[in-house]
Amino acid sequence: MKKMLLLFGLGITIMSAKAQLTPFELSKDKNYTATYAEVMAYYPKLAKQYPQQLKLFNYGITDAGKPLTLAVISKDGVFDPAKIKQQNKRVILINNGIHPGEPEGIDASMMLVRDLLKKNQLPKDVVVCFIVLYNIDGSLNRGLSRVSQNGPRAYGFRGNYRNLDLNRDFIKADSRNALAFMQILNTWQPEVFLDNHASNGSDYQYVMTLIETQKDKQHPVLAQYTSKTLSPELYKRMAKSGFEMTPYVESLKTTPDSGIVAFIETPRFSTGYTVQHNIISYVTETHMLKSYEKKVYATYDFMQHLIDICQRDAKQIGELKYQADEQVKQQQTFALNWSLDEQKYDMISFKGYQAGYKPSDISGLPRLYYDRSKPFTKSIKYYNTYKASVTADKPVAYVIPQAWGKIIDLFKLNKVAMRRLKHDTTLAVQTYYIADYKTGQRPYEGHYLHNGVKLTTLDNNKVKFYEGDYVVYTNQAINRYIVETLEPQGVDSFFAWNFFDSMLSQKEHYSDYVFEDIAFEYLKKHPELQKLLDDEKAKNPQLAKSAGAQLEFVYRNSPFYEQTYMRYPVGRLLNNTQLDLQ
Structure with a gap:
């Protein structure tokens, strides 16, 4: 009887251990990624088993009609973001499945959360938040759309239910997914952000490549730490794990031999948006042609190393974030766009494959190919210097008419401090008139983007604003987001994304x-x-x-001409005028 009970208990243990395995691990060939239903079945079971250290939160309703789920692991069981800040702990936010055809992070995170809980290895000074699957819509649309990719054998689609690429939606926020993401980011206020992806493009020997916030675009205080300490340590630890990394491979010309260019993540991208919040940000890009198993485990190892280093440097990261926030409050000039400096580059060691051309079996014309029988290690140029091509000096405050409701809603989501005018008020503000601009000939992510914006500036222009209009003072840690969205010449400004197109058409004329x-x-x-x-x-x-x-x-040139035509409606208050505010 005793022996039977022992065997019965052993059977339960084995069944329990098997129940903790992810769908990826249960697949024989490790070439399978979990479906949305499997992901959502897995985490609640894990949370039930570890109720003190794992908690699930739902945010918003995505375009697919389902909430965005956040899995949070906390060693001491504190899940109140305000209390976590009071405890001087760091927060890491990890995003998975923004492109569901690049699902490595989804499967790797399921395993990592389980292992950290099971082994009781949760970091003491770091709380880690996982968006378990961001593009739910695309995940439900399962198929074989990434034809150039080596596994998994089925996966989700890049576009969401509205056919939006969600990694181009972080300023315009057309999707409800983006609104839910903003709620998560600004509730938990992470110091570090990671977005897990898989790459397209050239062939080379690495399983993992990395996008880190471009050093000239990042706040100098944070850039010094990431470029000198955090990133080198990540490269070192990944090499020891058997997944040597290289910077994300975006070739200057056709192949990496010509040199590779540091990716400049403008605010439309997740990391470009998080950097506006002074958050240390990374994108992992596993290589499309490596086996899915290797891509998942490389992503797993990277997340583990990132968590470990953040635990080691928790105090320093918190201090640097505070310094960056305080300095941005006082910062006067902001970059709105960037251009690559091709005169400056570093030489880095790169492990690639010899590229060549041969006749196409389809057309008979020359086609590019990479010869994996001819690997090489050579020094190549890495272009990682950018210059600000457009800048703007911040005003004392922006005055935003309440009519532009989407902007107000986005500012509220992003915790921008705003006051409202108590009375109708005529203010002497600096006013922009749109002198010229170019517009794309085809829609991009549902918009005809404006670029090449030229402005005529009118100082001390007396403009009537109304009770309830918003005043946004630029003495905030979120200044980068404020300035880069409200200045029309910004590459991803609200003007660029067509928020103000109604003021580009004339309403009156004459006979x-x-x-x-x-x-x-x-x-x-x-x-x-x-x-x-x-x-x-x-x-x-x-x-x-x-x-x-x-x-x-x-x-x-007469007073009959409408003064609002081509006038940018957001006023710039240049003097610290005493205002009667709510």
Whole structure:
């Protein structure tokens, strides 16, 4: 009887251990990624087994109609973000499945959470938050869309239910997924962020490549630590794990031999957005042609190393985040766009495969191929210096009319401090007029992006604002987000993403035969405008030959012309004017 009980207990233990295995581990060939249903079945069971250290939170409703689930592991069982900050603990936020066809992070995180709990190896000074599967919509659309990829044998689709690439949605926030992400980020306020991906592109020997926030774009205090301490340590530890890394491979020309270029993650991307919050940010990019098993375990090891180093440096990371936040409050000039400096580069050792060209079996024309029988290790150029190509000086405050509700909602989600005018108020503000801009000929992620914006600036322009309009002072740690979204020349500004397109169309005009008489009378009473017209005609023969153009010239320089046409509606308050605010 005793022996039977022993065997029965052993059987339960074996069954329990097997129940903890992930769908990836249970697959014989390790070429399987968990479905959304399997992910959502796995974590609640784990949370039930470890209720003191693992807690699940649901945020928002995604475009697929399902909430975004966050799994949080905390050694001492504290799951209140405010208390965690009071305890001076660090928070790491890890995002998985933003591109469900790149699901390594989904499976690796399931194993890592389990192992940290099972082995009682949760970090003492770090709380780790896992978005278990971000693009739920795309995950449900399971198929074989990444044809160039070596496994897993089925996976989700890049686009979400609205066919949006969610890793281009962090400023415009068209998806409800992005709104839920903002809620998570600004609730837990991580010091470190990681987004797990798989790459496309060239062939080479590495399983893992890494995007780290570009050093010239990151806050200098954080860049010094990441470039000199954190990143080198990650490279060192990954090599010891058997997964030597290289920077993300974006070739200057066709193949890596020509040199590789540091990825500049603008704010539309997850890490470009988190960097606006002074968060240390990384993207893992496993190589598409390596086996799925290797990609999952490389991602697992990277996350483990990141957690371990953050535990080691927890105090330092907290101090650096505080310094960056305080300095950004005082920062005066902000970069809005960047350009690569091709005159500066480092030489790095790179392990690749010889590339060549051979006749295509389909077309008979030359095609690129990589010869895996001819591996090489050679020094190549790594271009990792960027210069700010457009900058803006911050005002004392921005004044945002309440009519632009989506901006107000996004600012609230991002914890931007705002005040509201108590009364209708006429303010002398610096005003932008859009002098010129270019627009893409085809839609990009549901928008016709503006670029090449040129501005005409009018100082001390008296503009009437109304009770309830918003005043945003630029003395905040979130200044980068504020300035980079509100300055029209920003590469990912709200203007670039079409938030203000309604002010680009004229609402009123005139009937020529009626305005002819009005314009004539106006010129008689305002000889200075008549002189201006005559001077322009002398300089411009085309104007002199066109009656319609001359009438339009008078109209545009008269008080009849609508003052709001092409006027950027957000005012810049340059002086610390005393305002009556709610």
